Amino acid sequence: xxxxxFVMPWWGYVIVTLAMTHITIxxxxxxxxxxxxxxxxxxxxxPSHFFRMWLWLTTGMETKEWTAVHRKHHARCETEEDxxxxxxxxxxxxxxxxxxxxxxxxxxxxxxxxxxQGTPDDWLERNVYTAHSVLGIALMMIINIICFGFIGITIWxxxxxxxxxxxxxxxxxxxxxxxxxxxxxEDASRNIVPxxxxxxxxxxxxxxxxxxxxxRLSSKWWEFDIGWMYIRIMEILGFAKVKKVAPKVALAPxxxxxxxxxxxxxxxxxYDVLARYAGSLKQTCVDExxxxxxxxxxxxxxxxxxxxxxxxxxxxxxxxxxMREVLRNSTVLDTVYSMRKExxxxxxxSTATKExxxxxxxxxxxxxxxxxxxxxxxxxxxxxxxxxAPA
Numbered sequence: 001x002x003x004x005x006f007v008m009p010w011w012g013y014v015i016v017t018l019a020m021t022h023i024t025i026x027x028x029x030x031x032x033x034x035x036x037x038x039x040x041x042x043x044x045x046x047p048s049h050f051f052r053m054w055l056w057l058t059t060g061m062e063t064k065e066w067t068a069v070h071r072k073h074h075a076r077c078e079t080e081e082d083x084x085x086x087x088x089x090x091x092x093x094x095x096x097x098x099x100x101x102x103x104x105x106x107x108x109x110x111x112x113x114x115x116x117q118g119t120p121d122d123w124l125e126r127n128v129y130t131a132h133s134v135l136g137i138a139l140m141m142i143i144n145i146i147c148f149g150f151i152g153i154t155i156w157x158x159x160x161x162x163x164x165x166x167x168x169x170x171x172x173x174x175x176x177x178x179x180x181x182x183x184x185x186e187d188a189s190r191n192i193v194p195x196x197x198x199x200x201x202x203x204x205x206x207x208x209x210x211x212x213x214x215x216r217l218s219s220k221w222w223e224f225d226i227g228w229m230y231i232r233i234m235e236i237l238g239f240a241k242v243k244k245v246a247p248k249v250a251l252a253p254x255x256x257x258x259x260x261x262x263x264x265x266x267x268x269x270x271y272d273v274l275a276r277y278a279g280s281l282k283q284t285c286v287d288e289x290x291x292x293x294x295x296x297x298x299x300x301x302x303x304x305x306x307x308x309x310x311x312x313x314x315x316x317x318x319x320x321x322x323m324r325e326v327l328r329n330s331t332v333l334d335t336v337y338s339m340r341k342e343x344x345x346x347x348x349x350s351t352a353t354k355e356x357x358x359x360x361x362x363x364x365x366x367x368x369x370x371x372x373x374x375x376x377x378x379x380x381x382x383x384x385x386x387x388x389a390p391a
Contacts, residue, residue, distance in 0.1 A: 004149030068116035098168030175205035184274030
C-alpha cells in the first residue's frame, strides 16, 4: 500500500495536519481579515502572495469574495442583511450551514461590487485563483497523496473542513452567541476564550467588533492573540507594516472637569465606557432587585442585566413593556437606566458641536454625582478622568 514520500508515526501525521491547518488559519486572520478586509496592516508582496496561494490550495476561497462578505457582515451586523447572524438565523444554522451561507452571499454581485473594492486584480487572481478555484484544492489533495500516501486523503479532508468549522461555524456563530464581553459593542459579539491560539486570535471576537480596524485583537493584559505575534514578527523582519491598533484607555489622576480631551476619549472608548458603567452599577442593581422583591414586584437579575447591556429598541415588545413597568416601581433602576440611555445618546449626536457635547457630558456627570446613588457618583468621578493614551 503506497505510504508516500514521508513515512511517520501516527502522531507525526497529526502534527503535520495541525501545522498545515494552522497556516491556513494564520492566512485567513492575517491576510484576508486584518489586511484585506479591514486594512489594519500592509503586507509585503512575498507573504501576501504566499497567503493567497496557500488559501487557493487549502480552501479555494477568493480574496474579493471573502473580503466583501466580511465587510458586509460588519456593515449590516445582526440585521436581516447580515450574511451570517446567529441572532437572526439561530446558532445551529450558522454552526452547521455557515459555509453554505458564505457561499450563497458570494453569488450576490451587489455585495461583491459594493464591499469588495481594493482587493487584488492581477493576472494571477484573474487567471488562476478566481478562474480555477477548485483546481487549487484538487492540487492540494494530489500533493498530500504524493507526500503522505493514502493517509494524505484524510489530512486533506481535515484541511477542507477546518475553515468551514472554525471560521464559518465557530467564529461567525459562537462568536456572536457565547463567551465574555470586554466591550459593550452594539452587536452581540463575544470573546469565546481569552487565548486566541487555535483560531489565530479570532477567538477574541468582541474585541474585534469594538475596534474593527485594529491589527491586534487582544485588549486585556491576560489575553493572547497569536495572530498579532505573527504580525509583529513579520513587521520586525520587514514583511508587514501595522497601520492601526486599538487605542488604550488612560486616566488623568487629578482631572475633575470634562474637556474636549475627555469627550474625545469617551467617544473613542465608548464600548469600554458602557462595559464599565454596567460593571460599576451591578451591585446597586442587585440590591434594588432584592428590595423590589420584598414589595412583590416581579423582576429578576438577568432581566435587569440585559437592560443594561442592550438598547431599548433591540428588546422584544413584551420585554420593553415589562421593563417600563419595573422602572415605574424603582427610582434607582429608572435613574440607572435613564443615565445609560443619555450617555449613549451623547456620541450619537452628529450635529452638535464639540463645545456643546463637552457641556452635555459635564452636565451628565453633575447629575450623576447628585443622583444620590453612590456607585453612579463614583463612576462619574472615574469618567471625568478619561483621556487618550499617547500613541
